[in-house]
Amino acid sequence: MKLPDAFYQRDDVLTISRELLGKFLFTRVNGELTGGMIVETEAYRGTEDRASHAWNGRLTNRTRIMYEAGGVAYVYLCYGIHNLFNVVTAAAGVPHAVLIRAIEPTEGIDVQLERRKMTVLHPRITAGPGALSRALGITRELNGMHLGSDSVWIEERGMVIENKAIVTGPRIGVGYAGAHALFPWRFSIRNNKFVSKAK
DNA sequence: ACGAAGATTGGCT
DNA sequence: GCCAATCTTCGTC
Numbered sequence: 001m002k003l004p005d006a007f008y009q010r011d012d013v014l015t016i017s018r019e020l021l022g023k024f025l026f027t028r029v030n031g032e033l034t035g036g037m038i039v040e041t042e043a044y045r046g047t048e049d050r051a052s053h054a055w056n057g058r059l060t061n062r063t064r065i066m067y068e069a070g071g072v073a074y075v076y077l078c079y080g081i082h083n084l085f086n087v088v089t090a091a092a093g094v095p096h097a098v099l100i101r102a103i104e105p106t107e108g109i110d111v112q113l114e115r116r117k118m119t120v121l122h123p124r125i126t127a128g129p130g131a132l133s134r135a136l137g138i139t140r141e142l143n144g145m146h147l148g149s150d151s152v153w154i155e156e157r158g159m160v161i162e163n164k165a166i167v168t169g170p171r172i173g174v175g176y177a178g179a180h181a182l183f184p185w186r187f188s189i190r191n192n193k194f195v196s197k198a199k
Numbered sequence: 200a201c202g203a204a205g206a207t208t209g210g211c212t
Numbered sequence: 213g214c215c216a217a218t219c220t221t222c223g224t225c
Contacts, residue, residue, distance in 0.1 A: 042206070051206070062221065080218030082207050099206060130207050173206050196207095201225080212214080 002148050002155055008070030008089045013096035016070075016089050017043035018187050021166060022159035025103055027152045029137030034108035036126060037159065040101040040188040040195045042171045044086070046094055051177035054095035065144050066095035073152055075133075075143040082130030085138050087147065087154070101172070101186075102127045104194040105135065112136070128196040165190045172198050 003023065010016060018041075026035030044052040046066075053063045053076075065074045066088055074086040074097055090096040103126045105112050112135040116125050126132040133139075142152050168184040175181050188195040 044206075053206085058222090060222070076206090077218095077220060079205055079207055080220065084206060086206085101206085124209090128207070171206070176205080201223105203221105203223095205219105205221090208217090210214105210216090 002153050005069070005071040005148075008087065008147065009091055010070070011090050011094065011096075013043045013045050013089050013098060014185060016087075017041045017098045017185070018166060020087065020098060020100070020154070021187055021189055022161040024106065024155045024157050024159075025100060025136070025152075026107065026155065027136045027138060027142070028150060032108060032111045032137065034105075034111050034136050036103035036105040036107065036132075036194075038100055038102075038154075039104050039192045040127075040186070042099040042101055042187070043185040044097045044099060045185070046090070046096045049177075049183075050180040051171060051174040052095070052097070054097075063095065066097055067093055068144075070096075071147050073142050073145045073147060075138060075140050077140060078130065083133040083139050084129045085133050085136075085142075099129060100132065101129045102188070102194050102196050103132050103136075104192060123193045125194075127194050131196075161189060167195075172196070 047057045054066050069092040070089040072088045078084045086097040086099050126135045167188045169186050171186045
Protein backbone atom coordinates (compact mmCIF):
# COMPACT_ATOMS: atom_id res chain seq x y z
CA MET A 1 0.00 0.00 0.00
CA LYS A 2 1.02 3.61 -0.59
CA LEU A 3 2.74 5.33 2.32
CA PRO A 4 0.50 7.82 4.15
CA ASP A 5 1.40 11.51 4.38
CA ALA A 6 2.12 10.97 8.09
CA PHE A 7 5.15 8.87 7.11
CA TYR A 8 6.73 11.84 5.34
CA GLN A 9 5.61 14.59 7.68
CA ARG A 10 7.67 13.50 10.68
CA ASP A 11 10.52 15.85 11.57
CA ASP A 12 13.41 13.36 11.68
CA VAL A 13 14.67 13.21 8.11
CA LEU A 14 17.45 10.77 9.05
CA THR A 15 14.90 8.24 10.28
CA ILE A 16 12.77 8.72 7.19
CA SER A 17 15.83 8.34 4.97
CA ARG A 18 16.68 5.06 6.70
CA GLU A 19 13.10 3.79 6.61
CA LEU A 20 12.75 4.47 2.89
CA LEU A 21 15.21 1.61 2.29
CA GLY A 22 13.15 -1.43 1.30
CA LYS A 23 10.16 0.67 0.19
CA PHE A 24 9.12 0.61 -3.47
CA LEU A 25 9.18 3.63 -5.78
CA PHE A 26 6.88 3.58 -8.84
CA THR A 27 6.11 5.85 -11.74
CA ARG A 28 3.53 5.70 -14.47
CA VAL A 29 4.81 7.87 -17.31
CA ASN A 30 3.18 7.75 -20.74
CA GLY A 31 1.15 4.78 -19.52
CA GLU A 32 4.26 2.73 -18.70
CA LEU A 33 4.47 1.34 -15.15
CA THR A 34 8.04 1.10 -13.84
CA GLY A 35 9.53 0.82 -10.38
CA GLY A 36 11.73 -0.94 -7.90
CA MET A 37 12.94 -1.25 -4.33
CA ILE A 38 14.78 1.71 -2.85
CA VAL A 39 18.31 0.61 -1.88
CA GLU A 40 20.18 3.91 -1.35
CA THR A 41 19.14 7.29 0.07
CA GLU A 42 20.66 10.51 1.39
CA ALA A 43 19.17 12.90 3.94
CA TYR A 44 19.34 16.68 3.44
CA ARG A 45 18.44 18.51 6.61
CA GLY A 46 16.99 21.81 5.52
CA THR A 47 18.33 25.15 6.63
CA GLU A 48 21.06 23.81 8.96
CA ASP A 49 22.75 21.63 6.32
CA ARG A 50 25.35 23.28 4.08
CA ALA A 51 24.85 20.56 1.48
CA SER A 52 21.12 21.30 1.23
CA HIS A 53 19.70 23.61 -1.40
CA ALA A 54 17.73 25.19 1.47
CA TRP A 55 20.84 25.88 3.54
CA ASN A 56 20.68 29.06 5.58
CA GLY A 57 17.03 29.48 4.70
CA ARG A 58 17.55 29.86 0.97
CA LEU A 59 14.11 30.22 -0.56
CA THR A 60 14.14 30.54 -4.34
CA ASN A 61 11.88 29.52 -7.16
CA ARG A 62 13.69 26.17 -7.33
CA THR A 63 13.72 25.38 -3.60
CA ARG A 64 10.20 26.62 -2.90
CA ILE A 65 8.84 23.08 -3.14
CA MET A 66 11.12 21.90 -0.32
CA TYR A 67 9.17 24.07 2.12
CA GLU A 68 5.88 22.31 1.43
CA ALA A 69 4.48 19.71 3.80
CA GLY A 70 6.13 16.29 3.43
CA GLY A 71 4.88 13.86 0.82
CA VAL A 72 5.62 15.59 -2.48
CA ALA A 73 8.40 15.18 -5.04
CA TYR A 74 11.29 17.62 -5.51
CA VAL A 75 12.91 17.04 -8.90
CA TYR A 76 15.68 19.32 -10.14
CA LEU A 77 18.17 19.41 -12.97
CA CYS A 78 21.77 18.66 -12.06
CA TYR A 79 24.78 19.42 -14.31
CA GLY A 80 22.34 20.42 -17.03
CA ILE A 81 21.63 16.78 -17.78
CA HIS A 82 20.26 14.75 -14.90
CA ASN A 83 16.90 14.93 -13.16
CA LEU A 84 17.45 14.14 -9.48
CA PHE A 85 14.48 12.84 -7.49
CA ASN A 86 13.89 13.79 -3.86
CA VAL A 87 11.17 13.12 -1.33
CA VAL A 88 10.11 16.25 0.56
CA THR A 89 9.62 15.55 4.28
CA ALA A 90 8.62 17.24 7.57
CA ALA A 91 5.94 19.85 8.22
CA ALA A 92 5.22 22.79 5.94
CA GLY A 93 7.94 25.42 6.34
CA VAL A 94 10.67 22.86 7.22
CA PRO A 95 12.66 22.12 4.01
CA HIS A 96 14.03 18.67 4.77
CA ALA A 97 14.31 16.18 1.90
CA VAL A 98 15.61 12.73 1.00
CA LEU A 99 17.48 12.11 -2.25
CA ILE A 100 16.72 8.69 -3.71
CA ARG A 101 20.09 7.52 -5.06
CA ALA A 102 19.43 3.97 -6.25
CA ILE A 103 16.72 1.34 -6.68
CA GLU A 104 16.63 -2.34 -7.57
CA PRO A 105 14.24 -2.62 -10.53
CA THR A 106 11.24 -4.91 -10.09
CA GLU A 107 8.52 -3.55 -12.36
CA GLY A 108 8.63 -2.74 -16.07
CA ILE A 109 12.22 -3.81 -16.47
CA ASP A 110 11.84 -4.00 -20.26
CA VAL A 111 10.77 -0.36 -20.37
CA GLN A 112 13.62 0.63 -18.05
CA LEU A 113 16.14 -1.13 -20.29
CA GLU A 114 14.79 0.68 -23.32
CA ARG A 115 14.92 4.10 -21.63
CA ARG A 116 18.52 3.42 -20.60
CA LYS A 117 19.42 2.10 -24.06
CA MET A 118 20.59 -1.19 -22.56
CA THR A 119 19.93 -4.72 -23.78
CA VAL A 120 20.84 -6.73 -20.69
CA LEU A 121 20.13 -6.01 -17.04
CA HIS A 122 23.15 -4.56 -15.29
CA PRO A 123 23.19 -2.68 -11.93
CA ARG A 124 24.27 0.46 -13.80
CA ILE A 125 20.65 0.73 -14.94
CA THR A 126 19.45 2.35 -11.71
CA ALA A 127 22.60 2.74 -9.57
CA GLY A 128 22.85 6.49 -9.10
CA PRO A 129 20.27 9.29 -8.91
CA GLY A 130 20.54 10.41 -12.53
CA ALA A 131 20.43 6.85 -13.81
CA LEU A 132 17.35 5.80 -11.84
CA SER A 133 15.44 8.90 -12.93
CA ARG A 134 16.14 8.07 -16.53
CA ALA A 135 15.03 4.45 -16.07
CA LEU A 136 11.77 5.49 -14.39
CA GLY A 137 11.05 8.36 -16.78
CA ILE A 138 11.34 10.95 -14.01
CA THR A 139 11.65 14.54 -15.24
CA ARG A 140 10.94 17.93 -13.74
CA GLU A 141 7.35 17.52 -14.87
CA LEU A 142 6.97 15.47 -11.68
CA ASN A 143 8.27 18.31 -9.49
CA GLY A 144 5.75 19.09 -6.77
CA MET A 145 3.66 15.99 -7.51
CA HIS A 146 2.06 14.34 -4.51
CA LEU A 147 3.65 10.96 -3.73
CA GLY A 148 0.26 9.30 -3.64
CA SER A 149 -0.59 10.45 -7.16
CA ASP A 150 -1.13 8.18 -10.15
CA SER A 151 2.15 9.36 -11.75
CA VAL A 152 4.61 8.78 -8.92
CA TRP A 153 4.23 7.07 -5.54
CA ILE A 154 6.00 4.99 -2.88
CA GLU A 155 4.65 1.72 -1.46
CA GLU A 156 5.22 -0.36 1.64
CA ARG A 157 5.36 -4.03 0.64
CA GLY A 158 6.31 -5.69 3.92
CA MET A 159 10.04 -5.73 3.19
CA VAL A 160 12.01 -5.72 6.46
CA ILE A 161 15.53 -4.22 6.46
CA GLU A 162 17.40 -4.98 9.68
CA ASN A 163 19.57 -2.24 11.14
CA LYS A 164 22.65 -4.40 10.69
CA ALA A 165 21.85 -4.68 6.98
CA ILE A 166 22.12 -0.90 6.60
CA VAL A 167 25.37 0.83 5.70
CA THR A 168 25.80 4.50 6.64
CA GLY A 169 28.45 6.86 5.35
CA PRO A 170 29.15 10.36 4.05
CA ARG A 171 27.04 11.74 1.24
CA ILE A 172 28.33 11.71 -2.33
CA GLY A 173 29.34 14.72 -4.40
CA VAL A 174 28.85 17.37 -1.73
CA GLY A 175 32.45 18.38 -1.10
CA TYR A 176 31.43 22.03 -1.32
CA ALA A 177 29.63 21.58 2.02
CA GLY A 178 32.87 21.48 4.02
CA ALA A 179 32.57 19.69 7.36
CA HIS A 180 28.92 18.93 6.67
CA ALA A 181 29.98 16.72 3.77
CA LEU A 182 31.34 14.26 6.32
CA PHE A 183 28.06 13.70 8.16
CA PRO A 184 27.04 10.01 7.76
CA TRP A 185 23.72 10.83 6.17
CA ARG A 186 23.89 8.34 3.30
CA PHE A 187 22.08 5.06 3.82
CA SER A 188 22.20 1.91 1.71
CA ILE A 189 21.36 -1.77 1.87
CA ARG A 190 24.48 -3.83 2.59
CA ASN A 191 25.74 -5.91 -0.35
CA ASN A 192 22.95 -4.84 -2.67
CA LYS A 193 24.31 -4.77 -6.23
CA PHE A 194 22.26 -1.74 -7.25
CA VAL A 195 23.85 0.63 -4.72
CA SER A 196 25.88 3.28 -6.55
CA LYS A 197 29.65 3.30 -6.26
CA ALA A 198 31.34 6.38 -4.83
CA LYS A 199 33.94 7.78 -7.18
C1' DA B 200 22.72 41.20 -17.33
C1' DC B 201 26.85 37.98 -16.62
C1' DG B 202 29.27 33.99 -15.37
C1' DA B 203 30.66 30.23 -12.33
C1' DA B 204 29.36 25.99 -10.45
C1' DG B 205 26.66 22.02 -9.86
C1' DA B 206 23.31 16.25 -4.66
C1' DT B 207 26.31 12.98 -12.34
C1' DT B 208 27.31 9.94 -15.95
C1' DG B 209 29.61 7.48 -19.64
C1' DG B 210 33.15 7.30 -22.95
C1' DC B 211 37.91 7.44 -24.00
C1' DT B 212 42.98 6.91 -22.86
C1' DG C 213 41.73 7.63 -14.16
C1' DC C 214 40.29 11.83 -16.57
C1' DC C 215 37.18 14.83 -18.77
C1' DA C 216 33.38 16.62 -21.64
C1' DA C 217 28.42 17.10 -21.93
C1' DT C 218 24.71 20.60 -21.06
C1' DC C 219 21.73 24.19 -19.10
C1' DT C 220 19.56 26.00 -15.01
C1' DT C 221 20.24 28.48 -10.97
C1' DC C 222 21.89 31.95 -8.12
C1' DG C 223 25.14 35.31 -6.46
C1' DT C 224 27.19 39.42 -7.97
C1' DC C 225 27.96 43.40 -10.85
